[in-house]
Amino acid sequence: MKFRNFKMVDYVVYGRGCFDQLDEITAPHRKSDAPMVFLLDHYFKNDNTLKAQIPVRGNDLLIDADVHYEPKTTYIDELAQKIKEKHDQVSGVIGIGGGSTMDVAKAVSIMLTNPGKAEDYQGWDLVKHPAVYKVGIPTLSGTGAEVSRTTVLTGPTRKLGMNSDFTPFDQIVLDPALTKNAPADQRFYTGMDCFIHCIESLKGTYINEFSRSYGEKAQQLCEEVFLHKDEWNNESDEQLMMASYAGGMSIAYSQVGVAHAVSYGLGYLLGTKHGIGNCIVFNHLHEFYPEGVDIFHRMVEKNNIDIPLGITKGLSDEQFDRMIDVSLGMTPLWENALGEHWKTIMTRDRLRALYEKI
Ligand code: NAD
Numbered sequence: 096m097k098f099r100n101f102k103m104v105d106y107v108v109y110g111r112g113c114f115d116q117l118d119e120i121t122a123p124h125r126k127s128d129a130p131m132v133f134l135l136d137h138y139f140k141n142d143n144t145l146k147a148q149i150p151v152r153g154n155d156l157l158i159d160a161d162v163h164y165e166p167k168t169t170y171i172d173e174l175a176q177k178i179k180e181k182h183d184q185v186s187g188v189i190g191i192g193g194g195s196t197m198d199v200a201k202a203v204s205i206m207l208t209n210p211g212k213a214e215d216y217q218g219w220d221l222v223k224h225p226a227v228y229k230v231g232i233p234t235l236s237g238t239g240a241e242v243s244r245t246t247v248l249t250g251p252t253r254k255l256g257m258n259s260d261f262t263p264f265d266q267i268v269l270d271p272a273l274t275k276n277a278p279a280d281q282r283f284y285t286g287m288d289c290f291i292h293c294i295e296s297l298k299g300t301y302i303n304e305f306s307r308s309y310g311e312k313a314q315q316l317c318e319e320v321f322l323h324k325d326e327w328n329n330e331s332d333e334q335l336m337m338a339s340y341a342g343g344m345s346i347a348y349s350q351v352g353v354a355h356a357v358s359y360g361l362g363y364l365l366g367t368k369h370g371i372g373n374c375i376v377f378n379h380l381h382e383f384y385p386e387g388v389d390i391f392h393r394m395v396e397k398n399n400i401d402i403p404l405g406i407t408k409g410l411s412d413e414q415f416d417r418m419i420d421v422s423l424g425m426t427p428l429w430e431n432a433l434g435e436h437w438k439t440i441m442t443r444d445r446l447r448a449l450y451e452k453i
């Protein structure tokens with residue numbers, strides 16, 4: 096048995112208002128004439144209050160991260176190229192936004208020091224050189240992207256992360272005030288990503304005490320905010336932010352499962368976004384995660400959320416096949432969910448039937 100020796104985020108600051116410390120925290124990492132690059136989720140494009148709080152100095156760049164679509168490798172290449180054309184050296188990359196923007200920040204910081212294209216690094220431990228200093232600042236809670244060693248990218252042939260020891264952030268800034276104005280449905284979809292991480296980790300075959308300790312806590316916090324409270328308040332933002340962190344820590348030492356494996360196929364073919372895609376799939380996974388799906392249904396009802404149905408209606412055989420190929424390619428996810436003989440359990444026919452149901 097070989098145990099995973101994983102790289103973690105180096106520094107964490109947590110607390111309502113801690114975003115104000117960003118200048119002080121990043122100052123020692125500034126190199127003369129080398130700018131900091133701030134990648135700001137385009138959602139905040141016109142938010143002058145937040146923009147005024149970003150410590151832009153000298154020749155720093157403040158770039159809107161376009162996350163209409165989940166990050167593509169071509170977009171990462173484009174951003175990295177744009178930055179390199181202007182500057183020989185940068186002091187760091189700071190991503191402020193949802194999981195997509197944080198992933199863009201991680202990937203761009205890697206591409207500033209590694210040759211070639213982003214697609215060359217989709218996989219496990221392919222990144223050769225340390226990235227530039229990078230900071231992650233979530234404005235939505237749930238993905239765990241703030242703590243993970245991956246950045247999920249859609250490339251020309253696959254949707255796969257740059258998983259490496261050079262991928263985790265050097266610093267994260269967890270300020271629950273930044274998630275305050277998220278619309279209820281977006282907050283729910285991203286929050287459910289965390290809930291589903293917990294169920295898939297806790298009910299998977301890779302589970303161990305490390306993952307269980309974080310997963311149980313994160314699940315409890317998700318249920319607290321989405322099931323046991325009648326009103327969303329500041330405490331809810333604080334709880335969900337810590338749920339996201341703990342949920343991410345839980346999967347760091349285990350793995351996700353059926354919902355993610357199936358949802359990756361949807362994302363690849365139809366561009367369905369991660370959070371809502373997981374909800375669409377998880378809605379139909381009672382046979383795999385009975386208790387988790389029951390709780391999920393209660394949360395959907397309590398929060399008045401519409402989970403789309405029938406999204407694969409009318410797809411061709413060839414399209415179903417492509418989704419099935421992408422999904423079945425996620426070996427560790429299936430192995431975690433169903434054990435080492437998963438191929439005899441999740442046959443192509445069974446997966447096709449599942450895709451048809453959603
Ligand atoms: P997101 O980052 O895709 O953002 C969803 C939408 O919400 C966007 O339009 C964004 O502009 C907007 N938004 C961001 N902050 C907001 C706020 N405070 N209020 C209102 N709107 C806001 O959503 P997400 O669910 O946070 O992240 C999903 C992404 O994260 C996917 O690209 C997925 O692949 C990735 N992901 C990465 C990991 C990882 O470990 N690296 C894990 C899970 C998911």
Ligand code: ZN
Pocket residue numbers: 238288289292355369373
């Ligand atoms: Zn997820």
